Every structure is written in structure tokens, then in C-alpha cells.
Amino acid sequence: MTDETKTPDKFTIINELARRRGFFWQSYEIYGGASGFVTYGSLGARLKQNIEKKLRELFVNKLGILEIDSPIIAPSKVFEASGHVDHFKELMVECLKCKRQFRADNLLREFAKIGESEAEKLSLKEVKEAIEKHEIRCPECGGTFGEPKYFLIMFKTTIGPYSDAVGYGRPEAAQGIFVEFRHLYEMAREKLPFGVIQIGHALRNEISPRQGLIRWREFTIADLEFFFDPEEPNCYLLKDFENETLPLVLAENKLRGSEEIVKVTVKEALTKGYIKAEWQAVFMALAKKLLVDFGVPAEKQRFIEKLPWEKAHYAVQSFDQEICVERWGWFEVSGHAYRTDYDLKRHMQFSGVDMRVFKEYEKPVERKRTVVKPLMAKLGPVFKEDAANVAEMLSEADPEEVEASIKKNGYYMLGKCKVLPEYIEIACQKVKERGRKFVPHVVEPSFGSDRLVYVTLEYAYRVKDGRAILSFPRDVAPIQVGVYPLVSKNGLPERTLQIHKTLLDEGFMAEYDEAGSIGRRYARADEIGVPLGITVDYDTLKDNTVTVRDRDSWKQVRSRVEELPQLLRKYFRWKADFEDLGKPFKG
């Protein structure tokens, strides 16, 4: 088969359809297009909203997870604390001749057959050596490359008129949650466990986003941070999900070069230690079910564990939920990271604000413990007006840590304050403890909305009698029902518009269409994935019945107009069968 006659793959088809029907396209085409930026048109925006609505229905409405909406821009401090300023970087090389810049890992993969996970392990020096060894030249002009260097892939800006007030565009929505933990804990009525979700735009200043890979510079992320007590890590939803199967690709097998999928139940995954946190296992099961709801069968999904050097800096264990797509093979749609107390601890350290929660014991416990007593007579002269603060923070610091640090270093660092042994008294005393203070642990499921949109489209796509159909699951279809007059005369449009208005008033996403023949309108509706079509004909004017047509089977039934709202509600909310919408009808 030559290239010219090859059938285009689904990726090409979906992108062409998406562009033509206005689901999405590359932004700013009139200015030559901007790599990594995509605009959703009417149908795409609504598909994405419906997918996000499903996330909200599950997490916010049913599981009671709080939702927040925080800014995209944050002061530098936030991302210094989170570790992004230090770690959120890619290795880049610049062509000395044409000055074009490339991601080193892309070059190594393409020209030296060094895989992604291997490339991530390499140091600056090793990357340089690999480029030299494989004689990699600029793919654009053939020039040689300069020294590899790190490029921070956050968008940098300045907040206000002062040039030193650096701000960044958020590369994830999670930090907007962590920095507001104290507020959120209060909103959760100071009880663990609880979760917070944020769905919104995020920004990653990719070096050279390759068209189509859906690695965008601006995208929509749904980050869910679930906070729990590490000493009470049990998930109260476990019993509902323990028998769900999870298809896992384990790090231990990857290290042996195998991507074998191990199918285990949630329960087994936990007892065998494959997944470290119960909540994480349950969220993975929920993620799998969600994708099934978006039209991706379980057998086209897997969860692949990240190797130590592939993981983000904050995670102790991390799985990517991947979907099998035609062009790209396994394709990430969500990440599941066990972030422990990393983020809250870092913000505590950088802000000096206590992020710990207090949990009362059922009855006070008496125990011997080390206590740190600040000596005000010593602190006063050294810290002046801050002395009281320092004393308070000292009495809240972990005494074991203070003692250990003083033994080891001869001092203890309290934020920026150096505490010397003579400022304090360390004693062992019996104390009655009412409870304990600790930093909650976090598991994070994180979904890429745009990638969910893409897989929903690819899995909805089919061809029937040579015609394209998007068989969206009925609750994510951008338009629920098309309403058509059989012909555009003799009062049919007027009657159809009445029905259209009734359905809109009832809250359905209904579209009126009278352009072209009825057959053409059905074909157009199938291609944009409208589950039901209602056609008004001359009989409607006589007996007040309409034809209802199913997008997927092209079957038709005849239903009474006054029953439509109730029937459609049954169909969309309660998943009634199409056949239950009326009497069989041969159009």
C-alpha cells in the first residue's frame, strides 16, 4: 500500500471532523497558528463541559468533594515551595547555527533510540555525551548543538509594576488547593478525610509541542486532592469497590523490561502491596468506571506505574491511567499520585504557617515525651519583637526533631531563625496529650479534560453505510436532541419550533434544524453525535405524535408530544431503552 491510498487513521479523521464541525482547532490560525494552543468551538466546548459535569456529578455531588476556583497566576513563592521552580524543567539544546531549540529527550529518542524513561535518568553531561556519540545534528539545518541546559517550562510574568514581583502561570491546579488548605479544612468542618477538586486552565511552556500529540501549552486539568490521616488510611468506600478489577503495569515488571498487564482486584492490589494507599486504589477504580462511562471499554485501559526516575518530585507512588488509541498506542488520560505530606509540609516550611491538623484522642493519653521550653530571657535579646513568635513556633515544633538537629548540627533552623542550644531547655516530662497534630497525607487523581475529550471522540467514532457517526454516550453528547420539521412549509416549522421551545424550557439541549432534506439533517446529526432526532410531520398536526429516531440503530418510534419531556428524562437520566420511548415505526 502506498502512502496516497492508505486510509487515514482515526487521529487524522477525528481532527479533520473536529475542525470541520467546530469541535476544536489550532488557535490563532490567521497569525500562522500557535503551537500547543487549541480553541474549542461550540460542540467541543459543550462536550468538554459535559465531561467535566460527569466528573462533578461523581466527585462533588455524590462523594461530597469540595470544589474551588483559584487563580491561574501565582506569586513565585508558591512554586518555589511546591518545588516546581527547581524541578519543572526540561533538558534543551540549541543549534549553534540556526539557533532553533529542541527538547533533548526528543532528539535522543529519534536519533539515538534512547527511550523516554532512560533519557530522564541522564545528567547534563551524559546528554551531551550521547549527542556527541550519536552525532546528532540539528534536524532543521544540520548544524551542531551547543551545551544542553535546563529550561523551566512554566510561563513567567511579573505581577504589578515592580519587575521583581515574579509570577508564574500554574502548571497544575493542585497548588491552588494546597496553599488554601487552612480555609478548606475549615470548610470541611475540620474533619478528615476530605477532598477538594479544581477544574480549570493550566499552563506549561513546552519547548516545542509537536502538533497533535495533545501535549498542549494551555490545557484544562481536573486536580483532586484527597486529604487523610496517615494513621487512619482506611477508605470507607473500599467495600463498594474492592472487587473491581484494575489492569496494572507494575514498576517491578517494567524494570525487567515487561509491560505485562496484571489484572487484580482493588483488594488484591492492596493486600499484595501493589498500591500503597486505599484511597488511591479506590480513585483508580472510579477513574476506570468514568472512562467506561465515556465510552472506553475496560479492556482498552491500563494503569502503568511510574519508575522512580519518571515520577514527579512530590510522589512516592504514581500510576498513569492510559487508554489505547489508534495512532499513539497507550495514551495518558489521568495520573494517580500518592503525594504524601510533601506539598503541605513544603508550604508550611516556606510560609511559616502551621498546616497541621489536630485530632483529639477519645480520651487523653499520658505519656513521657521530650518537650522544648523556650527561654524567654535568652530569646528576647536575640529576636526582639519576634521573640514571642519564635517562642510560640518553638513550642509547636516537633521536639524530637529539635533535639536531633541540635545534637547533629549544634542548632535548629526554625524557618529562617537559627535556634542555639542555650535558647531552650530540652526536658523529658510526663504530659497528658489531648490529641495529636500532624500533616495530612494526600492522594491525587488528576484528569486532563482535553485528553478525555479526545478519547471520547475516538471511541465514539464509527462508520455505518459509509457514513461517520459519533456514538457519544448519551450523557456527554453536546446536543441531546434534534428537532426537525419534515418539510419547511404548511405549518410544520411553526409546530416544530413550539416543541423545540418546550424542550428547551424543560432543560434539554435541543437544536432546531430545517436546512436541507430530512436525510441530510439526520446525517449531519449523526456526524455530530446527536442521540435522538424528533421529526414533526403532517400526522403531528392531526394526532400530536412525532417520530423519534435513534442515532445508532437508525430505528424509529412514534411518541406523543405531551409525553416527550418525561420520556426524554427517562432516556437521558435513567438510561431507558430507546424502544421504550414509543411505538415501533417504519419511517
Next chain:
Amino acid sequence: MTDETKTPDKFTIINELARRRGFFWQSYEIYGGASGFVTYGSLGARLKQNIEKKLRELFVNKLGILEIDSPIIAPSKVFEASGHVDHFKELMVECLKCKRQFRADNLLREFAKIGESEAEKLSLKEVKEAIEKHEIRCPECGGTFGEPKYFLIMFKTTIGPYSDAVGYGRPEAAQGIFVEFRHLYEMAREKLPFGVIQIGHALRNEISPRQGLIRWREFTIADLEFFFDPEEPNCYLLKDFENETLPLVLAENKLRGSEEIVKVTVKEALTKGYIKAEWQAVFMALAKKLLVDFGVPAEKQRFIEKLPWEKAHYAVQSFDQEICVERWGWFEVSGHAYRTDYDLKRHMQFSGVDMRVFKEYEKPVERKRTVVKPLMAKLGPVFKEDAANVAEMLSEADPEEVEASIKKNGYYMLGKCKVLPEYIEIACQKVKERGRKFVPHVVEPSFGSDRLVYVTLEYAYRVKDGRAILSFPRDVAPIQVGVYPLVSKNGLPERTLQIHKTLLDEGFMAEYDEAGSIGRRYARADEIGVPLGITVDYDTLKDNTVTVRDRDSWKQVRSRVEELPQLLRKYFRWKADFEDLGKPFKG
């Protein structure tokens, strides 16, 4: 009355309540807070979503306006074309002593009693003179000010690794629509009029956003661009709205120093020429009704026309919809600008892409017209490989314009190409025109979501028996119904949770609460504006009825559990009276 005993104003109360109950608060407090950035908590995020849902229901569902979702970051070119890079600036002065920077207009208002609209007229030199004349010093340190200068209030960044690839955060969502006009026109099936809305985050790098004024650096905007043929400017919705009253403050009265409100119907406003475009008048009427739906009575609203020097650079006529609020007086919630063809023309000029639409005449018209014939023999040698392009663009350019420019300047600028008289032949000939090409005109209603949230809160706030109640309109309330066991024992919580689950499955925003006494739970629900409370008691276990309580009147009725979904649907979607939800009941 001294300051200490003064009752706090509503602004203070709302902000305190919003913070305490988690509607919203200043972001990044643990890092000292960042001016102009606000985080919405659970209730606030949902209130904002519900308000945006009402916008979508009206504009997208009912009026068939398309929605898009485009990136926040755009390449510099977009905002050069839109005029923002040249015009979106504020006058700033820097204290020579402490280096703090201030908006000049704020200083002039505060220390020289020069009003905002007057200050906007002043040149750099006049501002400098005014500061000197009124001896304005730095309010922070008393230092003197340096030369006033302009500060671009867009967030600037770099896209990708090249430092010359400047990008900006969008200060409005409108440009994301204009740059994609060709796609959107196709989605609208190449018919005028049509509208496109975008609701999303926008960024303005304010110099010194003062806390509370709700002039934020990051905010949510809903920009609706409505495109129409300037030769067919009639609005087909006019008949439905012509008798709506609009409270106008006209520019001509403002110029005479009066802010008198002129109450006219939409029809009168148009016939008297107060409003220049029918569509604009109708959108203003819709905006007024929307705000009534959000709880703001018509008599607390006005539309104030902008004076020539107050208007944005793109508008020929512009009104601000203002709401009377306790602290700030008249407070802008939406803007209504007649942008004509300004934006599309500018993007056409900067991109070289034709943004005109073609409208066929009913039958072809024969007329004499000037035509421009490119002379390839001349163009070829000058423009080389671009010659064909230049020729094509020349034949699409407005011949009258070409002729006029050549007469006046001796050349015509086609994008960056200078076209000399000898390159072309200008002739007058009879042509049969099948239709006309033109750039559509635009009216824009633009809503600030955050400001809508604020006025909805302020107008919902009331006090009853010394207790705060947020009497939200029922369709924007963040939580629709609270579900409570009378006491937390004897099977009541279990039965309540069943009812809770049923309501969630039916799609209601329901919240279960068993903390504290039932009275305390009612009080909490009133304070966060939950319209209905359902209480499960011992009778429920016997006869399957529950108490339903009204937030505003505190009245109660007794209803059957199995009828609840239908009753609640009547109440929330069809605005049934509370009394119709069951039998009167004395709790």
C-alpha cells in the same frame, strides 16, 4: 456615633461571611496575600457556576448563541491587532524616594479632587502639572514623584524558549472570538446575524488593585460578540422587548453635569437615537432582566453611557450596566459596547486574512464600478514569488479605497506591500454583482462573573430575628436542599441518607447534615442560602412523610417522600409556590 460602634456596611458583612463560610477570600494568604487575586471556595465556586449557567441558559440554549473556549495566552500579534498593546495602559507615577508606584488617576482623585472621567482626558504633561500644582506627595513615605509614564496592564510572558516570542494574558475573552471569526462563521452556517460567547478567566495586571473594589488582576469574564450586517441591523427579537424600560444616564446629560436617569422603553431609546443599534438595546434589556433574576430590582439598576474619552478604543457607543450597592454606590456589572467592524478589520489588516462575509443579492445587480486590475508584468519583477498573492489580494481590496489612496498618497499600502500606480490599471466598468462583501458589525454585552456574584450576595443578604439569611433566588443557590435527621439516632440518619441519595440521583444539589441541633442546622443553612430544608423525624419512619422548611418565611409543610423529586422539580424549574409543596405544618 464613633467608628467602633458603627454597624459594618454590607460590603464588610458580605466579605466577612464569604470568608467565614468559604464563598471566597484573598488568595495566597499564607504568603501574605496577593492583591487582586481571589479564590472561590466550595459555595462561591458553585454560586458562580450557577450564575454562569443562567447566562448559558439564556444566551446559548434559548438564543442559540455559540460558545467557545479559547486559550488565555495569545501571541503578541493578537493584541497588537486588537489595539491593546497601544491602548491598554494606565498612567503611573513612581515615588523617587521609596520607589513605590501608583496609578496617577487614583492620586488625582484622592488628592486633587479630579474625577475619573476628567483624569482620563489628561495628557502626560497635564498629569505632571496637576501633581505639581496640587503638591501631591507619596502617600506612603511623603516622597516626591518622578515623571508620569504609561504602564501596559497586560501580563506579559514568553511563549516557548525564544525570548522574542512575546505573549500576553488576555485582558478580555473577546479577541479569542474575533481571531477565530472564519471558523465561527462556518459553524453558524455562514449566516448573519449570529453570536458567540466565551466565559473564562481573564487577566489585567493592575498597578495597585485596592482591596475590595473588585477590580481584580484575575477575574472571570463573559464576553458575547454578536455579529450582524450593518445594512440589515434589525433585531428579530425587538418585538419581544420593545416595551421593556431602560433606565439610561445619557452622555449628553453627563456633559451638562447631570446623572439624571432617563426612563425610556427600548423602542423609544432607539427612535430617539439614544441607543445606536437595535441589537445593543435588546441585549441591554436582557441584561436588565438577568440582574432581576439574580435578585436586583429594576430600580436599583441603570445604564450609564460613556463619554467619548471614557470609551474603549474600539467602541462608538458604550453603556455600563450599574447596580446600586451600599458601599460603592453605582457599581459596574456589565458593559455594552457597539464595536462596529473595528476588531475584524484590524485583524484583517494585521493578518492579511479576509474577514469579510459574502451576502448574495436576491438577484444579481448590474452597476458601474471602479475595478483594480493588477498588471502581472509589473508585479512579477517587484514581488517575485509573492506576486500572485499580491495580485489576488489587490483584486479583493476595495477599489475605491485603492483609487483614493493613490490619488492622495501616490501609492496604496497592501499590508506591508507598497503598491505604486504603475503596478495596476484602474478602470470603470459595468459589472454584474451577485452580492456584496463586507465586514460584519458587532455589539458586545460583556459581564463580569465575579461582580455578578458580589451583587447577588449583597442583594440576597437580609437579617431576620437577628440572624443572617442569604435569600438567593432559588435557581442560583449553591445548595438547593438540605436533608436532616431530626436526631442522630434510632434509624433517622439511615433513612435520611436514603432520601439524600435519591435526590442526588435525581440531579438535585442536596446536602446531608447531622451536626448539632436541628435549630443550628437551620440557621447554618439560612446563612449559606439553602432554599429548602427537609427534616426526617419519627413520623417519617411511620408514614413516609417529611417536613419541608422554607428558608425565607421559615414556614413548614409536610410532604410525601415519594413525591419529593417531582415537587422539587416544580419548585426549582417551574417556580411553584412553597405552599404547593405539601400540607401546612406547625413544627
